[in-house]
Amino acid sequence: MAEITTRLSIGQVAEHTGLSVHALRFYEREGLFIHSVQRGPGGRRVYSRDDVEWLTVCIILRASGMPLPMLRRYADLVREGAGNEEERLALMREHHEHVTTQIGRLTESLDLIRFKVGVYEDLVAQGGTAHQCHAPSPSTDEERTPLLRHEAVVE
Template identity: 40%
Template sequence: MTVTEVPPEGLTISAAAEMSGLSIDTLRYYEKEGLTLHRPGRSPSGQRRYSEDNLRWLATLVMLRRTGMPIRDIKRFVELYRVDGSEADRLAILEAHRVHVLEQLAEVQTHLEAINRKIDYYTSAVTEGK
């Protein structure tokens, strides 16, 4: 997601959803649950307007969710982000999550190795059968 395309008045929720790869419902949910760093601004008609800062933060949320971080941990991270001097606590959340991601990565690597062994077996079986 590139936020350099955000006009000064911000983006509508539809445009922000498209740019972030999230659904409109997910954006509303993130806002309701306090996962957005700042609530998006509003146009004179009351429509949400997402700034560059909002979109940068959404990119962080997307990255954390795609790595499998639970919403409760993201929520805690966001709460701490709003507190000056909480860097050590935020670091601890990220380090714990990194351990989890590395465990998942090792498991996937094990599965990949098993698939490769099966491919080698069947490649040999097909080649020898010809």
């Protein structure tokens, strides 16, 4: 990635962050920036290195599934400055729990997919056809979410 200069156009920020120009304007309208986006000659948006670094945080939090209202609240807290760290911590703990749950579900999904891949690899190697293929039985039902408690039929 090229060195980021002090003053970037909206197009340059889009290129650096992978966000579209439309998304950058949306983030600004939604109040997700820590500082007001500055305007240059002619009223064009001018972004700083700090703006790009903050956008990187926003991109990661959004990719992790943080809802816009929660991200907006986090931006508000950061914008307010020191003194609200407990609220920031509570917000991050809540999102941490959400992401941890999401990872568990994805891991369970991946387990099922790996099982299915193995079944199909065996069938293809043996020249067979699929009739029914059930999901692997979890070691204990209490440890698994409903995803693997039900039979999965190969079609």
